[in-house]
Amino acid sequence: MKIISVIGDSHTWGEGVGAEGRFDPAVCCGELRPLPFSAPCYVNLLRDRLNRETASFCAEYEGEALLSMCEGSDGPFGVVAEKPLILDKCYDLARVFFFATSEEASVKLTAKSATGEAVITETLFSDTSLTNASIKVVHIFPGGGETAERLTVACEGDSPAYIYRIELYRGECALVNCGIGSCPTAKLADHYFDRYVTPLSPYAILFEGCTINDWLCTKSPVKYAAHLRHMLAAQRNLTGRVLWHTVTPIGGSQISGQGTVYTDYVNTMRSVAAEAGVPLVDCNAEMEAVLSAMPEEARAPYFYHDPWHPNGEGHRLYAESIYPRLIALL
Numbered sequence: 001m002k003i004i005s006v007i008g009d010s011h012t013w014g015e016g017v018g019a020e021g022r023f024d025p026a027v028c029c030g031e032l033r034p035l036p037f038s039a040p041c042y043v044n045l046l047r048d049r050l051n052r053e054t055a056s057f058c059a060e061y062e063g064e065a066l067l068s069m070c071e072g073s074d075g076p077f078g079v080v081a082e083k084p085l086i087l088d089k090c091y092d093l094a095r096v097f098f099f100a101t102s103e104e105a106s107v108k109l110t111a112k113s114a115t116g117e118a119v120i121t122e123t124l125f126s127d128t129s130l131t132n133a134s135i136k137v138v139h140i141f142p143g144g145g146e147t148a149e150r151l152t153v154a155c156e157g158d159s160p161a162y163i164y165r166i167e168l169y170r171g172e173c174a175l176v177n178c179g180i181g182s183c184p185t186a187k188l189a190d191h192y193f194d195r196y197v198t199p200l201s202p203y204a205i206l207f208e209g210c211t212i213n214d215w216l217c218t219k220s221p222v223k224y225a226a227h228l229r230h231m232l233a234a235q236r237n238l239t240g241r242v243l244w245h246t247v248t249p250i251g252g253s254q255i256s257g258q259g260t261v262y263t264d265y266v267n268t269m270r271s272v273a274a275e276a277g278v279p280l281v282d283c284n285a286e287m288e289a290v291l292s293a294m295p296e297e298a299r300a301p302y303f304y305h306d307p308w309h310p311n312g313e314g315h316r317l318y319a320e321s322i323y324p325r326l327i328a329l330l
Contacts, residue, residue, distance in 0.1 A: 003093065003173075003203050004205070004206060004330075005063065005206070006046070007196075007205065007207050007208065008207060009184075012179025012181065013179045013181055014315075015305075015316070017038075028186060040312055041317040042316070042319040043175070043177045045318075049319070050173055054171060054173045055172065056171030058169050058170075059168045060167050061165065069086060070084070071086055085097055085153045086151075087152075088149065090147045092108075093298065094140040094148070094166065094167070096109065096160050096166050097164050097166070097167075098137070098139070098140045099164050100135075100136075105123070105124045105156075106155070106156035107121070107122050108156055110150075111140050111148045111150075112148060113148045113149060120140065124136045124161060132169070145152070169313070180192050184210050184217045189230050196202075202238055203241060204242070205230075206242045207235065209244060211246065212308050218260075219260075221265055225268050227267060243278075243281065243329055244273050244281070245278070245281040246269055246278065248284060249303055249311075252307040254317075272283065279325060283318050283320050288313065290303070
């Protein structure tokens with residue numbers, strides 16, 4: 001299976017097309033949980049087209065779909081102590097998203113395939129200071145290239161853990177969303193990359209650039225350039241198939257609270273990509289070309305949910321621009 005990891009911030013997980021309204025607990029400013037991508041964001045559009053063209057498959061289970069698979073159920077996320085979840089589905093990759101009220105909570109996962117069972121025991125740890133809970137994503141690959149037929153998840157001991165999402169992938173390709181909302185490049189590279197990207201051993205990586213968050217948080221374009229090079233080193237340590245893309249022009253003020261100019265950060269991503277020989281899909285330039293041909297009053301509603309996030313049309317442009325370049329990597 002060829003795994004394509006998509007990494008970035010709130011554009012990646014779908015803010016602007018309804019994703020922010022679907023989560024429990026609710027999404028808040030500065031959100032750092034790994035979040036679902038069921039909204040029609042560009043990652044989903046890419047994934048759905050790739051699945052169609054490669055006869056691949058992905059299924060997501062949340063809410064009631066998880067509760068219905070528990071041997072007895074209680075609580076909002078799907079599995080509690082001594083009430084295991086049993087999923088009888090075939091898969092080549094499973095991602096299990098846990099929420100726990102204690103960092104010491106342990107869970108046991110059993111993946112059954114034709115060659116036997118693989119047992120994984122995980123201790124959960126905190127990924128975010130914004131909720132009083134531990135968050136973890138566990139990746140399961142059936143051994144020996146076999147397609148697994150059953151996944152069983154149970155808590156260890158008295159400390160409960162809950163599943164809030166499971167993703168299953170089958171087939172030739174798996175396009176996997178590893179984005180973290182509200183996260184600048186350095187934080188993504190230092191705190192999340194080895195948790196959500198490295199375990200996948202991706203065949204290819206698509207990187208959004210976190211440009212808006214870096215413009216807001218990083219003191220200068222020079223520092224942003226250093227962070228991009230740091231991120232690129234981590235990406236190339238896993239795969240030589242790396243693709244970057246720029247993000248939308250923004251509305252409103254182009255000057256951050258730190259006095260930096262947004263377009264300087266977009267240009268920095270372009271220059272670092274050119275310097276390093278990284279293929280770049282310049283969605284920013286493509287959007288700018290469309291917007292410049294419009295009257296001023298028509299621009300905001302055409303591509304934007306708000307000044308910093310694209311609407312469905314913006315996500316569609318991302319997907320249509322990126323897809324041919326992504327396929328070329330595969």
